[in-house]
Amino acid sequence: xxxxxxxxxxxxxxxxxxxxxxxxxxxxxxxxxxxxxxxxxxxxxxxxxxxxxxxxxxxxxxxxxxxxxxxxxxxxxxxxxxxxxxxxxxxxxxxxxxxxxxxxxxxxxxxxxxxxxxxxxxxxxxxxxxxxxxxxxxxxxxxxxxxxxxxxxxxxxxxxxxxxxxxxxxxxxxxxxxxxxxxxxxxxxxxxxxxxxxxxxxxxxxxxxxxxxxxxxxxxxxxxxxxxxxxxxxxxxxxxxxxxxxxxxxxxxxxxxxxxxxxxx
Numbered sequence: 519x520x521x522x523x524x525x526x527x528x529x530x531x532x533x534x535x536x537x538x539x540x541x542x543x544x545x546x547x548x549x550x551x552x553x554x555x556x557x558x559x560x561x562x563x564x565x566x567x568x569x570x571x572x573x574x575x576x577x578x579x580x581x582x583x584x585x586x587x588x589x590x591x592x593x594x595x596x597x598x599x600x601x602x603x604x605x606x607x608x609x610x611x612x613x614x615x616x617x618x619x620x621x622x623x624x625x626x627x628x629x630x631x632x633x634x635x636x637x638x639x640x641x642x643x644x645x646x647x648x649x650x651x652x653x654x655x656x657x658x659x660x661x662x663x664x665x666x667x668x669x670x671x672x673x674x675x676x677x678x679x680x681x682x683x684x685x686x687x688x689x690x691x692x693x694x695x696x697x698x699x700x701x702x703x704x705x706x707x708x709x710x711x712x713x714x715x716x717x718x719x720x721x722x723x724x725x726x727x728x729x730x731x732x733x734x735x736x737x738x739x740x741x742x743x744x745x746x747x748x749x750x751x752x753x754x755x756x757x758x759x760x761x762x763x764x765x766x767x768x769x770x771x772x773x774x775x776x777x778x779x780x781x782x783x
Contacts, residue, residue, distance in 0.1 A: 524558035526602070526680035526713030527592055528578060534586030534738075535573055547573050549738035551587070555681075558711040560704075562724040563741075565734030571717045572608075574734070575685045578715060579605045591681065601629070604679040606670050606687045612658040618645065618669050619654040625677045637676070644672035648702065664695040668702060675712075683715045688723070697755065700726055704753050721774070725749075725766055726758065733773055743773045 533551040536544045547570040555561050555578075565571055576582035578589055580599040589596040591603065612621050622641040626632045632640075645651045648668040658666055667687055674682060684703075688696045704727055707714055718724050724731050728747045735742040747766055749757050757763050 524711060524713075525592055526555075527557045528555035528596075528681060528713075528715070529590045530554075530574075530578070530587065531589075532587035533574070533577060533584045533589070535570070535577065535582075535584050546738040548577075548584070549736070549740055551734075551740040553732055553741045553744075555713065555715055556730070557592075557713050559729040560707050560714040560716060560727055561730050561732060562716045562718060562728035563732045563734060564718050564721065564724045565739065567719055569734045569737075570739040571719070571734060572685050574739075575605065575683050575715065575717050578681075579603045579683050581605070601625075601677050602680045603683065604674040604677060604681070605683045605685060606667075606674055608686050608689055610658065610666055611670055611673065612666060614658050617655050617657055618650060618661070621658070621669060622672045622676055625673065629677075640676050641672065644676055645669075647706075648672055662695070663691050664699055667691070667699055671703070671706070675706075679712070681713045681715065683717070685717045686719070687716075696723075701755070703727065708752055721767065721770055722758070725763060725770065726753065726755070731770065733770070745770055745773070 531552050533548050535548040536546050538544050551574065563571055563574065573582065577584050578596070580596050580603065596603070616624065619638070619641055622644065623637040626637045627634060642651065642654065645654055648671065650665060650668055650672070653661060653665065658669070661669065688699045691699065700723060716727055725747055731745040731747060732741045733743040733745065734740070745766065749760070749762060
């Protein structure tokens with residue numbers, strides 16, 4: 519795959535969001551949530567379950583409108599979904615009645631901006647990269663969870679987005695498969711430097727993947743802390759035994775513990 523240009527700077531300013539459940543009091547999810555996603559960096563957004571991480575991801579991609587504040591990408595206001603910002607959801611996005619190859623080529627063919635021959639060429643190259651070439655004629659139901667996740671990454675990347683947003687994409691996978699997927703994505707990122715927002719509630723996953731970690735906290739939530747992760751690239755799981763990894767983990771634990779105590783009190 520060709521190396522992508524460093525683009526896709528996202529800037530969130532003063533984001534606010536309420537939900538209005540029928541027959542219940544409004545739920546204030548985000549308040550004055552501000553941060554910047556630097557282009558060509560892998561930024562992890564982490565926090566406890568239910569703190570609004572997925573809501574934030576949907577707003578960044580334009581799938582959900584904020585009730586206050588704004589998001590810009592490369593200086594342009596984000597008002598709606600677009601192919602420049604693509605998301606890998608927690609739930610599978612593969613169509614079960616299509617083969618893996620048909621799933622991957624669907625996006626560019628639907629936009630009619632590429633020939634079928636070119637779409638197939640790019641799709642086959644991506645499937646080869648993700649170790650799925652021999653499964654191109656299989657259906658999603660015939661693949662393991664990790665293989666489906668790899669197919670979904672190919673499905674998104676064929677559209678050449680400027681930003682990838684991954685909402686806890688490896689949630690529900692067994693430990694071994696999850697670690698393999700983390701290795702797949704970090705290698706892909708190091709090769710392309712594709713601006714990435716990775717949502718997770720797992721601290722070890724966050725530190726292993728991130729250039730920077732944004733920690734969400736409070737009720738309603740906002741970004742409360744930023745941690746720089748200066749672990750070397752190329753990054754392998756050997757880094758988990760390094761002294762610097764343990765220092766970053768301890769710093770993150772202190773932040774998370776402090777936020778928890780403050781919230782309880």
